[in-house]
Amino acid sequence: xxxxxxxxxxxxxxxxxxxxxxxxxxxxxxxxxxxxxxxxxxxxxxxxxxxxxxxxxxxxxxxxxxxxxxxxxxxxxxxxxxxxxxxxxxxxxxxxxxxxxxxxxxxxxxxxxxxxxxxxxxxxxxxxxxxxxxxxxxxxxxxxxxxxxxxxxxxxxxxxxxxxxxxxxxxxxxxxxxxxxxxxxxxxxxxxxxxxxxxxxxxxxxxxxxxxxxxxxxxxxxxxxxxxxxxxxxxxxxxxxxxxxxxxxxxxxxxxxxxxxxxxxxxxxxxxxxxxxxxxxxxxxxxxxxxxxxxxxxxxxxxxxxxxxxxxxxxxxxxxxxxxxxxxxxxxxxxxxxxxxxxxxxxxxxxxxxxxxxxxxxxxxxxxxxxxxxx
Amino acid sequence: xxxxxxxxxxxxxxxxxxxxxxxxxxxxxxxxxxxxxxxxxxxxxxxxxxxxxxxxxxxxxxxxxxxxxxxxxxxxxxxxxxxxxxxxxxxxxxxxxxxxxxxxxxxxxxxxxxxxxxxxxxxxxxxxxxxxxxxxxxxxxxxxxxxxxxxxxxxxxxxxxxxxxxxxxxxxxxxxxxxxxxxxxxxxxxxxxxxxxxxxxxxxxxxxxxxxxxxxxxxxxxxxxxxxxxxxxxxxxxxxxxxxxxxxxxxxxxxxxxxxxxxxxxxxxxxxxxxxxxxxxxxxxxxxxxxxxxxxxxxxxxxxxxxxxxxxxxxxxxxxxxxxxxxxxxxxxxxxxxxxxxxxxxxxxxxxxxxxxxxxxxxxxxxxxxxxxxxxxxxxxxxxxxxxxxxxxxxxxxxx
Numbered sequence: 001x002x003x004x005x006x007x008x009x010x011x012x013x014x015x016x017x018x019x020x021x022x023x024x025x026x027x028x029x030x031x032x033x034x035x036x037x038x039x040x041x042x043x044x045x046x047x048x049x050x051x052x053x054x055x056x057x058x059x060x061x062x063x064x065x066x067x068x069x070x071x072x073x074x075x076x077x078x079x080x081x082x083x084x085x086x087x088x089x090x091x092x093x094x095x096x097x098x099x100x101x102x103x104x105x106x107x108x109x110x111x112x113x114x115x116x117x118x119x120x121x122x123x124x125x126x127x128x129x130x131x132x133x134x135x136x137x138x139x140x141x142x143x144x145x146x147x148x149x150x151x152x153x154x155x156x157x158x159x160x161x162x163x164x165x166x167x168x169x170x171x172x173x174x175x176x177x178x179x180x181x182x183x184x185x186x187x188x189x190x191x192x193x194x195x196x197x198x199x200x201x202x203x204x205x206x207x208x209x210x211x212x213x214x215x216x217x218x219x220x221x222x223x224x225x226x227x228x229x230x231x232x233x234x235x236x237x238x239x240x241x242x243x244x245x246x247x248x249x250x251x252x253x254x255x256x257x258x259x260x261x262x263x264x265x266x267x268x269x270x271x272x273x274x275x276x277x278x279x280x281x282x283x284x285x286x287x288x289x290x291x292x293x294x295x296x297x298x299x300x301x302x303x304x305x306x307x308x309x310x311x312x313x314x315x316x317x318x319x320x321x322x323x324x325x326x327x328x329x330x331x332x333x334x335x336x337x338x339x340x341x342x343x344x345x346x347x348x349x350x351x352x353x354x355x356x357x358x359x360x361x362x363x364x365x366x367x368x369x370x371x372x373x374x375x
Numbered sequence: 376x377x378x379x380x381x382x383x384x385x386x387x388x389x390x391x392x393x394x395x396x397x398x399x400x401x402x403x404x405x406x407x408x409x410x411x412x413x414x415x416x417x418x419x420x421x422x423x424x425x426x427x428x429x430x431x432x433x434x435x436x437x438x439x440x441x442x443x444x445x446x447x448x449x450x451x452x453x454x455x456x457x458x459x460x461x462x463x464x465x466x467x468x469x470x471x472x473x474x475x476x477x478x479x480x481x482x483x484x485x486x487x488x489x490x491x492x493x494x495x496x497x498x499x500x501x502x503x504x505x506x507x508x509x510x511x512x513x514x515x516x517x518x519x520x521x522x523x524x525x526x527x528x529x530x531x532x533x534x535x536x537x538x539x540x541x542x543x544x545x546x547x548x549x550x551x552x553x554x555x556x557x558x559x560x561x562x563x564x565x566x567x568x569x570x571x572x573x574x575x576x577x578x579x580x581x582x583x584x585x586x587x588x589x590x591x592x593x594x595x596x597x598x599x600x601x602x603x604x605x606x607x608x609x610x611x612x613x614x615x616x617x618x619x620x621x622x623x624x625x626x627x628x629x630x631x632x633x634x635x636x637x638x639x640x641x642x643x644x645x646x647x648x649x650x651x652x653x654x655x656x657x658x659x660x661x662x663x664x665x666x667x668x669x670x671x672x673x674x675x676x677x678x679x680x681x682x683x684x685x686x687x688x689x690x691x692x693x694x695x696x697x698x699x700x701x702x703x704x705x706x707x708x709x710x711x712x713x714x715x716x717x718x719x720x721x722x723x724x725x726x727x728x729x730x731x732x733x734x735x736x737x738x739x740x741x742x743x744x745x746x747x748x749x750x751x752x753x754x755x756x757x758x759x760x761x762x763x764x765x766x767x768x769x770x771x772x773x774x775x
Contacts, residue, residue: 004643004678009685016691248695255771270774272764279763282771283703284695290682291675293692314675363668370667372675374647 006307007026009294016070018061019079026087032344034090035231039199043162043235045091049116051122059096064109074234075296076100078241081367082292085245088347090200092124092159094238099125099167101234105227105303106178107219115165125165127153127208127231128181135232140171144213147168150179153207160191160204168208170227176224180217181208184235198354200347219348228302233304233312237295240312240319243355244288247319250326251281261335268333277329278291284322291315310372320356322344378451390456391443393432394463402450405731405739407591408639410471410765411541411751414589419545422469424498429635434460435468436577436633439482444495445633448483453634460636468635472541473497473504475569476624477550484609484617489570493548505546507553507595508618516701517552518563518615518688519707522597523554526611531555531569531625533597534578537753543580543593546573552618556609566614567605576600587731587747641712641745643670643677646719647753649738660722673718685709706762709752716746 013159029049038044053059061077063069077097082095100119103112119125131154142152154168166181186206193204258269259276268274294312298304304312327349331338338345356362401408402421407413413422429435430444437453439445446452460468466476480495481489496502499574510520522535533553538551559565571581577600581595609617624631647670652662655659660666686692687700719742731740753759767773 002642004642004644004674004681007678007681009683009689011689011691019691062536130497138508157462255773257775267774269767270775272760275767275773278702278773279766280704282699282766283707285677286683286686286696286700286703287679289692290679290686293686293689294682314678317671318675318679366668366671367664369671369674370664374667374670375663 004014004107006311007294008297009290009339010159011293011298012076015076015079015296017139018072018076019083021056022058022080022083022240023086023358025052026083026089026119028089030084030089032082032088032347035090035200035347036308044159044202045089045162049080050091050124053091053093054122055281056091059100059122062097062204063100063104063116063120066105066109067113067116073301074237074299077238077291078296080238081238081241082289085242086249088200088246091200092126092162094235094242095126095158095163096124098231098235098238099127099163099165101157102127102167102178102220102227102231103180103219105230106221106224111219117211118165122207123164124159124162125167126157126159126163128157128160128168128208129231130154130156135357135364140169140176141210142168142170144170144172144177144179144218146250147216148213148218150211150213153205153211154204155205156194156201157206157287158201161193161202161204166206166208172218172220175220176228178219178224179208179211180219181211181213185211189233193276196354198350201354230304233309236316236365237292237312239297239355239358240288240295240315241292243319243323243352244285245352246348246355247281247285247288247326250323251278251285252346253325253344253348254278254330257334274333278333281322281326284318284325288315288319288322304326306372313369314371317358317362317365317369320352320358321362323348323352323355378449380721383451383455386452387402387455387459390434390459392462393434394459397428397432398465405741406442406461406466407469407743407749408467408641408745408748410467410637412587412589412591412748413469413542413545414591415699417759419542422466422550423500425466426468426470426635429460429468430498430500435474435635436478436494439478439494439498440490441631443482443490449629457634457636461640464638464639467639468633469639470497470500470503472506472550473502473636474550474633474635476506476621477504477548477724478633479624480550480617480621484620488605489608493570494557496740502547503545505543505549505595506621507538507540507549507551507571509539511536511538513593517618518566520552520554520566522551522553523557524551524555524569526604529602530601531599531604531606533571533599533602537595537597538592539583539597540580540593541591543595544582544590545574549573549595550621551577555614559612561768564612565613567611568608568614568617569602570608571602571606575602585742585747586750589731589744640715643674643715644713646722646742648720649742650719653726653737655724657739662726666722669718673711673715679714680704680708680711696770699766701760702770703766704723705752705756706759706766708751710759713749713753714747716742716749720746747750 030249061072062067062074065071164183168179170177190207191204261268292315295315298308298311331349334345335344337343391547438450439444439446441447520645524531549571550573554565555567556565577598579596582590655663683700730735731744
């Protein structure tokens, strides 16, 4: 079997339409000035804008119709997230989407109906996953005590301050399980926000100690393991889609500058030392888009298969390295201006460091791809 | 007319059986991967015999007219035969300039006399064809060709020089672009196109020794060489138009090629399979974590190109820069190939230092030679640096 193997790539009219709508929406509603206006706010996004996204149905794209979603699947979330990445639009859409997928896949459509319906209707949610900085760590120390009370805390919880609902990954009777926690159940000092390199983002440490979990809010069983594995892959893919969008607009920023800035009497874009790396960014962005839509094509409905896993990992390994390179060159090519906070290059170079470290960096995924492809 | 599923299957089985039966044994020397690598008589005769055999069996020129040596069949049959040749990894059909470019050109634009005279010899490999387009001082600037052709009675007199003539020393005919009118208002209008014989006094070829140490190209010198006037294709002044038509075949943009395997495709799969038994630190090299990381990068690069070809056909996903995948294709593929082949040498340990001719060289030095030859694609047809300029200027709109 060829390691190149599957090159499926399809894009439905629904996806194409949503891509157009999302790009237009983001272009209008999230110009760079609006992005900058949120850099130092508490939540990092404009609630009125979130309401508009909810009204467009974006929180329910991948949720079943029985839960108030539109049942179009994760493949249709990809173009929306790519468009948001292009506009550097934060918001808790990725965290909310991933939390909903984890609940749906681990808990099932029926039992999760009401909580998923809340999410489709705009309730923000997030997954409390990591306990340290290692994306390859599989041990879980967060647990339920005999009285059904949570013990332990989580780190790097995305959009924790905005979330109305947490899906906490715990260990229960020697196996992974999920506990649903409402924001109102947390003590006043439970959330300690991190200071992030990417100021369009928010995350925090969250202490879940002392929160009592009702029986109906505990999800256990074999499906949790599969759902968690898929969560890591879907998280990688959405991060890749967003990073690919950001790399594309970073490229636009570079090209605009290269076409207008003059030095030594010439437009700097005429110098091959700048021109050729810019072409490298273009071809890398091109490959990134191919990878993310290939992965989207392979997602399907149920648990991810081997080809989908390969595709998600490739998308992530490629996309965030592309953004790292694009952001790095954007700063350099802007010269002295690029060294300033005022220059938009900083947004991209910061986003790049952040994205690389979400859901495993490029080396993390290549290591796993090696096992999938070479052994 | 179309081929039914059953007909296609029966035909595929038939070709497959023939290829299995007739695939030549390893000749004990390295065979060319492309027609640009035919360096000596031994390779030439081997490939000539193979092509003749494929044609005699009816698997070459299947869609060319029957009266000129072709099969007069549906094009679809040739496509099936080509797929089977690739699958059975048989040698190439090496007379590519005839099979792929000159032949289709003659079929589409040639006179009855030209068809009768040239086509069969192209298929049977009796007549090797070469191309006289590039000149030493005008590598990429074809319209500026300076080789002169002066009408003298019923002959043209040729003077000048061509370079990078593939198989120039073996060829019987050349498709030649020469200047008949140096005073034309537009430089393009002064060019004419010839189907020129190579075996006349005054045409001299000098083989160029490549970085591989082998031959494959020549310089071709014309010194008062006289060719019959009826070698002119079309009319004087139509040379540019016919040359552009030729390039359409060369780029595969127009159908008409006689078929046959034109080049041996080497994929990263081939490299991985070949290197499975190489050791590093006493373990298989494919277990080495650093090499694994590198290999995955290479696999991803090759996969990204295959995926890009797919995405290029999805308009909704190419709206930003509609032509970028197409225009950057040569740049991406040739650079990927070059890096991959070099890496294959890296993986070999001390054996990476061996070369073609050493009995212990892996696969006879295949990867070493393939790496060197890969530069013909990163340099020929516009260097990667020129390609990058083209992409920057035409796709991104950067200033010249």
